[in-house]
Amino acid sequence: MLRRLQNILKNNSETSEKHYDPLLRTPYFKANRNSVMDALEELVRQKQNYKLLGSSKERGEFSFQVTSPRKAFVVVTATTLRPYRTAIDFNVSTESALPVDFGYSKKVISNVTEELKGKLEYIGTSLMENN
Template sequence: MSFRQTIARYFSDHAETNDVHMDPSLKTHYYKTTAGKGISMLENLFQNNPKYRINAVSKDRGEMSASIVKGKKAFIVATVTMVRPHRTAIDFSVTTESVLPFDFGYSYKVIQELYAYADKELPLIENIRQS
């Protein structure tokens, strides 16, 4: 990751994951599970932690939106996609709600926390797509 990308991480109010991200820690994680179990795991996380509030869940589309309501406010969109039987991708998009146009890396940190939880709850296959 270049110096410019490192600076951009801290002076942005948004972070998201994808398959071809330049930052290895923001690449999609793949789990040996079904999409339904992935959505259920995220629902449990967001329902059982008072820090989060679920806004909407669409199990048939594999999407969920939640908000962080305690501390620094943020909006989270989680996408759970079953790419093959027992191979499910989970991606996150986090936008911090603040007066400033940057969050000093808070959205990045939220994604790391969400992946750390998912990695404990579900069997991780890989975090870099191999096709």
């Protein structure tokens, strides 16, 4: 209960391997890093409320801004662990007058992950220990 309240009362969220919240665990896709980066770029270009800020395929980093309904800055890191197994980590910070986003940053991560599941083959979350 306390962790749920803490999640709501902050203005950023990020994924990690062993996150206590299942929605914020690192998602894995059956694709190479370039395919993931291409899918992310396509996704951002298709959405009117997303604005591409930068992309570095060599480093596996991608950044974009969510412009509505609330502003948020998103950094995505794609890491290929072995051929056709790529982990994607998100870091989302919201811009608001208050120091809280009431779970909006978590919702952005969830929405982008679900969109990617439609474009790439999803294989699970937090799979690092199974490598």
